[in-house]
């Protein structure tokens with residue numbers, strides 16, 4: 001009998017039925033591998049949806065977590081600990097930003113960005129409260145974030161949403177020009193749409209958004225919750241186009257598996273968050289910050305940005321070379337990759353899992369690969385072999 005049966009039954013009976021029945025119950029992980037309670041081994045190309053950037057149980061992350069946990073686990077914003085200051089400083093060293101607010105998740109980072117934008121214009125006496133986002137975007141599940149999210153399926157039955165939000169097609173600069181105006185506080189865009197199916201914007205899109213926001217006098221927010229922290233082969237995806245936003249949201253890879261999110265911005269905008277304007281009891285938790293710092297260290301010291309670029313190119317080329325008639329497109333940047341089929345991708349995901357490769361879906365027809373940034377050629381080759389066999393079996 002499977003050792004996973006009891007937790008599955010208990011979850012079925014006692015947890016809200018929020019998640020689809022899982023394919024297995026996790027025992028532990030090591031590097032790019034996950035193990036279930038029966039000892040089966042999986043190659044993890046999902047990374048908990050792009051979170052475990054340096055793999056599972058990385059020795060440097062584990063050491064940082066346990067050392068911090070043995071000292072102090074929580075302070076709240078009432079007190080300062082070294083990790084909070086260090087994470088803020090590190091983010092400013094590797095990005096356009098000068099000021100950082102730490103939270104626990106992507107949605108919280110988005111909420112912080114929304115509050116910052118409205119409050120900034122309020123303080124200046126400018127009547128700017130609107131947001132413009134894009135169709136098919138994903139910004140999280142809290143009320144502000146689902147109001148920005150451009151996918152009606154996440155909004156069903158939850159109205160009324162936040163007013164003053166409009167949506168335009170992703171990649172369409174003309175439409176954005178028409179929507180961003182005198183009452184707009186901010187435009188928010190993912191540099192690459194992740195949840196929508198790894199959708200890349202046309203060249204020049206981010207630069208065009210910068211010009212539009214400057215002309216309209218509103219802020220530009222890049223939601224880098226998924227694309228940030230090395231996922232696309234640079235620390236942040238905006239670097240590919242050489243344009244900086246006014247505000248950037250981060251989470252997923254930042255904490256190396258622990259809950260850590262950030263809203264990063266410029267000196268001038270950062271002054272908006274004066275004492276009392278925004279706060280989070282758990283935000284920038286000492287253990288999460290220790291894990292985040294260790295993760296950032298490993299990415300830098302092991303040259304994982306270059307590795308993500310190289311392995312990503314290898315994966316895209318190898319899957320393209322399979323030249324399978326059901327594959328419509330293989331696309332991505334670094335290790336954020338989408339394989340779009342001419343049919344629902346669920347059966348391909350299931351076939352991969354049967355062969356020990358864990359992936360996830362993004363949109364009905366797209367198999368999304370978000371492996372840890374530490375994968376080598378052996379793991380890439382193994383994944384491509386599994387995908388090839390799974391396509392044949394589909």
Ligand SMILES: *Cc1c(COP(=O)(O)O)cnc(C)c1O
Nearest residue numbers: 105106107138139140223225226
């Ligand atoms: C995952 C994601 C979020 C939400 O992050 P949570 O930590 O789940 O709240 C927001 N924006 C983007 C682009 C994401 O991919």
